[in-house]
Amino acid sequence: MSTIGKALSLLDTLSRLGKDVGLTDIARLCSLDKATARRFLVELEKHGFVEQDPDSRRYRIGSAPVRLARIREARYPFLRVAVPFIRTLAESSAETVHLSEFSGGRLSTIHVEDPQRAHRIIVDVGSILPFHATASGLAFLAFCPSTEIDAALRKPLEKFTDHTVVDPQLVRGLLDETAARGFSISHQGLEAGVISAAAPVRAPDGRPIGCVAVAAPLSRTTKTAIYEFGAQAIAAADGISEKYYGSERLTGTSPKTRRRD
Template sequence: MSTIGKALTLLDTISRLEKEAGLSDIARHCGLDKATARRFLVELEKHGFVEQDMETRRYRLGGAPVRLARIRETRFPYLSVATPFAKELASLTGETVHLSEHAAGRLSTIHVEDSQRAHRVIVDVGSILPFHATASGLGFLAFCPQKEIDAALSAPLQAFTDHTLTDPTALRQTLGETLRRGYSICHHGLETGVVSVAAPIRAPGSTPVGAIAIAAPATRADKETVEQMGRAVMATARRISERLFGLEQAAADPLARRAG
């Protein structure tokens, strides 16, 4: 792997750590030499991607990504467009709603609207959503070109719970159903006791850019409620897509593209 790749992987690792971490910790997590990790950290710090607390000597995420994210957001206002819809969906359903974005071949949570209920599902901003074990992942993947699906299913698939689907054939069938239905359903894929539904956010002809999902405790998610939430999330995803990519959306037939 190139030096750049290693440094960016280190940055990614830092972003996943619960909180500020020391040099040795970081080196261990990345499988890097201490000296190498330090050089990377110094370099990343020079550019504002990490910060070092002068007292504790620990490292944390820096401010540089904020600037980049704001620039990206002015060019492609995904968050600012989608957030109000997510809020609306959260208050409509009373459940936790989260938005994810596709980047670097992964789906990452970029916004969460928490349910107001005491018993609710917690989703962390920044968490990575595995394609095969989350409604977001399935909803995203179902509307991707076959090539992406193959790539996602060829990697070894981790079973997070007893219910996690890890058989590629079964998953392909699930994706087919999702595509026909228009939204995905995931029972206990990543955590037991959680049911979620999701739909992709996408320009008509192309790969989705992300997904919006509702996550509810299984105790509140009977068949009818799930269907209701599914239709709601699908409608919201469509409205967000229309706002982002224009109004051509309505005409496009999602099934047509898959024929090739």
């Protein structure tokens, strides 16, 4: 792997830790030599991507990503566009609705709206959604080119609950259903007692960029209800896509047709 890749992985690892971390720890977590890790950290710090606490000498994510994110969001305000849709859906469904975005080969949660109820599903912003075990993951994969499906299913599939589908062939079955239906259903795939439905937000060329998902306690959710959530997720996802890519991108001649080529 390239040096840049290693350094960015370090940054990624650092971002997943809930607290500041010392040199030795981060070197171990990234399987890097202490000297190497240090050189990376110094270099990243020079550019503001990490910062070192002057007292504890531990490292944390710096403020440079905040600047980049502002620029990115100013020009491509995905969240600004998407959040109103998510909020509306959370109100109408009265269940937790979350939005994910594909970035760096993974699907991660970027926004969550909780309904005003005591009993609801908790989803954390920043959490990573496994492709085979979540409604969002399935919805995303189902609309990807088959090469990417193959790549995702080649890796070992973790079994999170008794209900997690880990057989690649069975997952392909779920993907086919999802593609036909337009939304995915995850029946306790990641956590027991939780059912969810998700639909992909797609770029004009058909490629998914993220997902809208509704997550509800299994105990109070009928089959009719989850199909309704799925339909609403599709509406929200399409609404986001239309508003996000809006007028500018429609000038291109990119076909709307591609689904699984």
